[in-house]
Amino acid sequence: MSEVLTLTYGYTAKDLAAVRAYVQRVAPAIIARTYYDVDEDTFAATPSTMERHLRGMLDGLVRVAIEQGSPALAEHLRASVRKHGEPKLTAVTFRMVTEAATLAAAAPHASHSIGRWFRPRVASRLKGEGIATLGALIAFCNRRGGSWWRSIPRIGAGRAAVIVAWLRRHETQLRLRVDADVSDGNYARDPMVAADVVEVRPAGTYQVDAGGVGQSGSAPVRLTLTPLERMAVPHGLSGIDGENRSVAFCYIQARHDLEAARAYLNKYRDQPKTLRAYTKELERFLLWSVVVRGKALSSLVVDDCEAYKDFLKKPDPRFVGERFSRSSPRWRPFASENLSPESQRYATRALRAAFTWLVDVRYLAGNPWKAVNDPKIVQRETAMQIHRALPADLWRRLRDELDKRCGEDGDPKLGMQWRVVRAALLLMGDSGLRREEAADAQRGKLRVSIYGTLERPVWELTVIGKRQKERTVPVSIATLEALKAHWADRGRDFMAPIDLLNPSGPLLSPVTIPRTPASRAKHGAKHDQRINEGEQGYSADGINRLISRMLTIIVETMDDLSLDERVILGSVNAHAMRHTFGTQSVADEVPVDVVQKVLGHASLQTTSIYVQAEKKRVLEEVAGYYARRAESATTGKRDN
Structure with a gap:
């Protein structure tokens, strides 16, 4: 049975299943537990209210079947009402009634509750992720991409494919579009892995994508951004003719900026953590240089570096996104729009070090980052979050x-x-x-x-x-x-x-x-x-x-x-x-120097932070003891 429901004459598939069970004389209390959510469907709170709701739905279906169905069905239903005071339906006649009622099917809307269109178990799992409406579900899918369902318990690839396929069939009514790389089971068309080499271009060369069906107005320009290992740039921005290129003999074989950046990172091939950190900073700066500044890395001057410092305070939203694989077209260089001052300073120092090396190997003539001050930060009492x-x-x-x-x-x-x-x-x-x-x-x-x-x-x-x-x-x-x-x-x-x-x-x-x-x-x-x-x-x-x-x-x-x-x-x-x-x-009371050796701290001063933390705990405990003793003394005086 499909995880997604359809509406028939204002009733969903779960409503029809509930009425079918009622016709088959299943107890209303069991129907309420099986098909409805008490928090959302108030009529399912008690057996009596559930039965009234079921009888009302059945009467409505019979009424529309009499109006819209065949003359034979209408006459059969009228005769049943005359004889029994209510329609007595069999499985066959109930199916005929529901088929007639489909002539007045309702259309989904972005503001509709998830529970109106999805079965209770699926709806509860989606609501557990804060997804309350169909519009919120599409936004969640588009934000997470092809693996949107992985963070939702018990929503596997099969259920996800059914849900996305249904959303795509109703894009016109919903007036929202599900992005192409959100999987619906048709994996052949899903660009889950970006091309081997992706060219990035200045922001002004991209076309505006409205990103929805039937939506008016402008939308942010969708940029193509890609990690350093798959990055390519137009010839004019490659740095082959960069204004800051050294005229002296270069110690590395680098024709352009990308090759120079990769040569620098190759230094750290045996230091995975350092390599990962420096790669992140360099690829961010390269992307900003080409896409935002429209200049080659080897043509940047001090003013450009200062502009990048300001960019780090609040990165362009188009550069920010949730974490995705580096092979995904949804990858973005920033995971947050709010970089801490410490992260901004780290980026500045990492880029200054990279440019120093590029000058030392005679790829660049000078280092513009030398004239740029580090961002101001607050000196913390302790850097460790003990x-x-x-x-x-x-x-x-x-x-x-x-x-x-x-x-x-x-x-x-x-x-x-x-x-x-x-x-x-x-x-x-x-x-x-x-x-x-x-x-x-x-x-x-x-x-x-x-x-x-x-x-x-x-x-x-x-x-x-x-x-x-x-x-x-x-x-x-x-x-x-x-x-x-x-x-x-x-x-x-x-x-x-x-x-x-x-x-x-x-x-x-x-x-x-x-x-x-x-x-x-x-x-x-x-x-x-x-x-x-x-x-x-x-x-x-x-x-x-x-x-x-x-x-x-x-x-x-x-x-x-x-x-x-x-x-x-x-x-x-x-x-x-x-x-x-x-x-x-x-x-x-393990000696501090022993703790230092076990933890591998380079300095005993670092380990002494734990001593300070223990002193703080001792003082807090004793202060609490003083307060309790003072309160006890006061109480004793009152009693006397």
């Missing part, structure tokens, strides 16, 4: 809750997810690892320390941290047991001898691989959803997403959590567990 660290009691209860959920007999796949989340949280919360370090941690680097004893063995893990510095951190027994359970889910023996010639094997790895092309390509899974050999670990972002998703479930379902505790857990990400280790270890 306030996200979990309090000791909440951290203990979270661990207990994770143990309980990992041991529950229910959905086996969900149990595996809980076990990998527990292992990841303990790895970061007990050993102070960054999420990148946890993602890259290998089994071959985890071993029994020579400093332990038979009664109290100590395990240690060697990781590669920031600035490519190697360090060794202790691993708790609880973490070890969590890792063993996770490895058992992967079908592997955690305690098996390590192959010294091939010791690789990620400590954390997905057990169930989603059936998406990207996931299958990354993990090498063809038909089997579980992987035992040649495993690939989680990415740092993958661990963060998994933790956030599972903690959201805990926030919504865990008992005995106060509102404040739910807020704290709701804001926790993977990195907060590292701060949890820092604050809890200092609170437990």
